[in-house]
Amino acid sequence: MTPRLDAVAATAGSVDIGLAGLAASGILVGVAVGVSLWRHLGLERSLLWAALRALVQLLLVGWALHLVVDPDDSLWWSALWLVVMLGFAGWTTARRAPEVPAILPLSLVSYASAGLVTLGVLFGFGVYPLEGRTIVPLAGMVVGNSLAATVLVSRRLLAEATDQRGVIEGRLALGLSAAAAFQPHLRESLRTALVPQIETTKAVGIVVLPGAMVGLILGGADPSEAVKVQLSVMYLVLGSVATTTAVISLGISRKLFTPGQQLRRLES
Amino acid sequence: MTGPPAFELSGVVAGPVERPILHDVSVDLPASGVTAVAGPSGSGKSSLLRLLNRLDDPISGEIRWQGLDVRRWEPTDLRRQIGMVFQRPPIFPGTVRDNLRVASPTLDDERAEAALAQVQLAPASLGADATTLSGGEAQRMCLARALLTQPTVVLADEPTASLDNAATRSIEELARVLADEGVAVIWVTHDTDQLRRIADHVLVLVEGRVASFGHLPEMDVHDDPLVRQIVGAP
Numbered sequence: 001m002t003p004r005l006d007a008v009a010a011t012a013g014s015v016d017i018g019l020a021g022l023a024a025s026g027i028l029v030g031v032a033v034g035v036s037l038w039r040h041l042g043l044e045r046s047l048l049w050a051a052l053r054a055l056v057q058l059l060l061v062g063w064a065l066h067l068v069v070d071p072d073d074s075l076w077w078s079a080l081w082l083v084v085m086l087g088f089a090g091w092t093t094a095r096r097a098p099e100v101p102a103i104l105p106l107s108l109v110s111y112a113s114a115g116l117v118t119l120g121v122l123f124g125f126g127v128y129p130l131e132g133r134t135i136v137p138l139a140g141m142v143v144g145n146s147l148a149a150t151v152l153v154s155r156r157l158l159a160e161a162t163d164q165r166g167v168i169e170g171r172l173a174l175g176l177s178a179a180a181a182f183q184p185h186l187r188e189s190l191r192t193a194l195v196p197q198i199e200t201t202k203a204v205g206i207v208v209l210p211g212a213m214v215g216l217i218l219g220g221a222d223p224s225e226a227v228k229v230q231l232s233v234m235y236l237v238l239g240s241v242a243t244t245t246a247v248i249s250l251g252i253s254r255k256l257f258t259p260g261q262q263l264r265r266l267e268s
Numbered sequence: 269m270t271g272p273p274a275f276e277l278s279g280v281v282a283g284p285v286e287r288p289i290l291h292d293v294s295v296d297l298p299a300s301g302v303t304a305v306a307g308p309s310g311s312g313k314s315s316l317l318r319l320l321n322r323l324d325d326p327i328s329g330e331i332r333w334q335g336l337d338v339r340r341w342e343p344t345d346l347r348r349q350i351g352m353v354f355q356r357p358p359i360f361p362g363t364v365r366d367n368l369r370v371a372s373p374t375l376d377d378e379r380a381e382a383a384l385a386q387v388q389l390a391p392a393s394l395g396a397d398a399t400t401l402s403g404g405e406a407q408r409m410c411l412a413r414a415l416l417t418q419p420t421v422v423l424a425d426e427p428t429a430s431l432d433n434a435a436t437r438s439i440e441e442l443a444r445v446l447a448d449e450g451v452a453v454i455w456v457t458h459d460t461d462q463l464r465r466i467a468d469h470v471l472v473l474v475e476g477r478v479a480s481f482g483h484l485p486e487m488d489v490h491d492d493p494l495v496r497q498i499v500g501a502p
Contacts, residue, residue: 170358170410173321174371175348175417184361261343262323 026051068132078132082139086111089143097154101266106251107150114243115142118236127232138236145197145237146244153193153245157252158266160185168263178257186249193245201234210234272335274299274421274452275320280329282312282319283476288327289315291476299420301468302443302453306460306498311473313456314355317423320454321352351414355426357406364401364409365394371416387412387442404435411442415451422446424455428462440466460500472498 017025029051036043068078086108093107100106119138121127128134161168164185171181204210213230217223256264273296283289290312297303297320305313318324319331322338331338338346360367368383369375375383381391387408393401401409407427414422424443428436443453443466457463463470463484470487472479472495480487480495488501 166354166356167358167360169323170354170360171370172323172343173347173352173354174413175344176370177344258325260322260325260339262325 065133065136068136071131071133073132075130075132075135078135081132081136082115085136085139085143086115089147093147093150093154096151097158099266100154100158100252101255101264102251103154106248106255107154109251110150110244110248111143111146113247114146114240115139117243118142118239121239122232122236138233141233141236142240146240149193149197149241150244150248153189153249154252156189156192157186157249157256160189161256161263162266165263172261172263178261178263179253181261181263182253182256186253190245190249194242197238197241201238204230204234271299273297274333274454276330276332276335277319278330278332280319280326280331282315282324282326282329285327289476290319290326290473293329293473293476293478295471295478295481297452297454297471298469299452300447300450302447302455302466303469303471304463304467305454305456305471305473306458306463307473307479308498309458310475312476313458313473314425316473317352317425317454317456320421320423321350322346323352348417349419349421351417351419351422353407353411353414353422353424353427355429357403357410359398359401359406359410362398363395364389364398367398367409368413368416371413375416383412383416384409386415388438402435404431404438407431407435407439408442411439415446419451421452421454424453426456426458428459436462460498464500470499474498 029047032047033044035041036047064081067073068081089111090104090108094104097103119135119142122138123130123134128138161182168181168185172178210230210233212233213226216226216229221229256266258264275297277297278294280290280293281288282293289310293312293316305316307313315324319326320333320338322341322343325339333341333346333350360370364384365375365377365380368380372379377394380394384391384393389405389408389412393405393409398406398409411422411427422443428439431439440462443455447453447468455466457466467484469482470484471481472487474494479492479498480490484499487495487499490496490499490501
């Protein structure tokens, strides 16, 4: 264990809310249902279903995490977990942006690239020890936080290629390469996808206390140590979103043009 | 037609595979003067121009530029030799200067002003926001931009369709000047009066096929009444 995690672990207390605590926190779901009933929102079933789904999913994940967090277990379990996570993220991205050409292979490559770059830095510099209990959650942060931005940039690129066809072909007709003709649209799409993450990073600590930090503090960790872990996670997310969106943007840009540098006709 | 043609089209079929727009088009387009491409709406005039600039490829057949299949040219080289002006002028973000520099990134103000003068735009407009230009000014700026690559042919796809009479005449005069300077102009139009003002040669397309090609006086006495009607024969 690295000194940083040692410090966090050493200061962590043993807060166990138990089944009774869990049940008591469920009262808050009842509050939400009550608001829905009171204001005739018609969301009671959705709220209950969401709460139940979260309960079942997290219990299953908690059970499954036992396979990877035990230091005695093989890292192959973690590797298998990553492959499943990657596949699911690719499938989700493809489902949300089915109109984008070759979205499944491109998103898989993007998530894998982001994982290699960001986890390579964190594990390569020894920020976290290479163990199942660090690999899986950190990879989850990479993929989970990049998914929305990846879908956003993919859709935006396709919309630009469709809506700005005249301008793009205007540049092509002047003898610009496909890459140069599409560059302003690529830049704008990437900015659109990255700006929300940048704003979130700026607001941390002022507007919101991020989940990982809250979890550590509730678990009894020293706040200053929790902050350091949280910051490394924030930077991980920022790097992941930037890498994923950059890789998928380049891939999609290439798919939008023919080898003869013509803009393909696509349904948006 | 004297001298080698600019474009040689043979058996060109183009458009969506399931519903082609051009059918078996074979014609040699001259490397000088103004060639008007005329025909009813949907006859494939714009589709033909897009093929010449290689913004699209034909389904079958061959298009040769200076004797070589266009698919064998590097697309960027080909397009810099073949300028194109669109019906709706594509304006890029930024000033007029920024727009001109898309075609010529190292362009200095002296050359930029000369380019504007060529299309009768004031030098002062160099710093103007390009999106604030009138329709006629925008089209002239696009023509100046296309000419910066020093093309030997300019393709004009109904460039005056949305312009008033004065702006239309101004663009027509520019086309004539270019033709006199040795730049071939291939101009799509559905306006018979305009065709008769500008054309040295006329290509008539009907339902995606070549109905006729030649000099205007030949068209005026063509056997097909539809061709005579399209060219506005007296």
